Amino acid sequence: MPQVDIEVNGRLYRMLCEDGQEARLRELAAYVDERLRRLTGGGRSGSETQMMLMTCLVLADELQDVLSGKGIAPAIDEAAVAGALDHVAKRIEEVAARLERA
Numbered sequence: 001m002p003q004v005d006i007e008v009n010g011r012l013y014r015m016l017c018e019d020g021q022e023a024r025l026r027e028l029a030a031y032v033d034e035r036l037r038r039l040t041g042g043g044r045s046g047s048e049t050q051m052m053l054m055t056c057l058v059l060a061d062e063l064q065d066v067l068s069g070k071g072i073a074p075a076i077d078e079a080a081v082a083g084a085l086d087h088v089a090k091r092i093e094e095v096a097a098r099l100e101r102a
Contacts, residue, residue: 008033009048035059 006029017025036055
């Protein structure tokens with residue numbers, strides 16, 4: 001089982017993970033670190049334990065919103081959707097024309 005060194009809030013932690021998950025663990029640690037810095041303004045706002053707990057609670061709250069359907073919907077590229085629908089409509093017209101000729 002690989003060991004990965006990650007840094008959160010300026011502190012190094014050695015973690016174990018499944019084979020092939022090293023990059024994902026580093027990515028998640030960077031995300032948590034960035035969220036912690038945004039929540040605390042990059043400074044100390046209580047003990048390290050309190051800051052980590054606050055970050056975990058905010059992330060858990062966001063996760064619960066997503067799981068309950070109240071989360072932010074993913075951005076939709078309306079132009080891409082319209083283009084795809086146009087393409088499908090043209091294909092349907094082509095198939096209908098071929099069927100009429102047959």
